[in-house]
Amino acid sequence: MPQKAPQVFGAILSLAVLVIYAVLLGAGIYNAFVNPDVTYTDNSLQAANLVTGLVGSVVAVGLALKSPPEDRDGDGRLRRNVTALSRMVAPQRASVTVQEVVGWAYLIVWLIIGLAAFLVAVTRTQVPELVFNTGWTWLGTAVVAAYSFFGIEQG
Structure with a gap:
């Protein structure tokens, strides 16, 4: 098996899950x-719940990981945490640009779809179960x- 095959497979799988999440829940x-x-x-x-959990968990864990410390405030924190997320969802040997695009895609798609599902769930009287569950899971x-993201610790 070529050395890059697992990385390519991982990248394809990561993007496939994100596309399924966006299409299924967007619909x-x-x-x-x-x-x-x-x-x-x-x-x-079940598929919607699975991809909602997967994408949300990847984002939450990715934001919890810390890339090499730069600046702990403002844009430095955002860049550091998205870089950590990017390294988790994109192949390690991929260019930094590819990693950043995949990381930002995960964060942005998760935010847009999740927030939209949550807003629909709380503002509409009739909401499909798929959207209702996604909205509250996203919250x-x-x-x-x-x-x-903010490094908040209890205690």
Whole structure:
């Protein structure tokens, strides 16, 4: 097996999970407005819960990891934490640019889809279960990610 094969496979898998998350939940959010009575199969709900948990966990853990310390304030903190997230989801031997694009993609897609699902869940009277579950799961994961990002420790 070539040396780069596991890294390429890992990158493809990371991006595939992110695309599935964006498409499946983006469609669910869209349906909340167009067809709020839509029902999803148990398999669709399980898939949505799985990718929501995976993407949210990757972001929370990635933000908890620390890349080499630079500046602990402002842009330095954001860059440091996204760099750590990038190294987790992109191949280690990939260029820094590729790593950063994948890391930023994870963070931005997770924020947009999750926040949208949460806002739909709390502002609409009829919300598909898929979107409702995602919104509240995202909120819990966002709290953990914020603790990780800001380095908040209890005690």
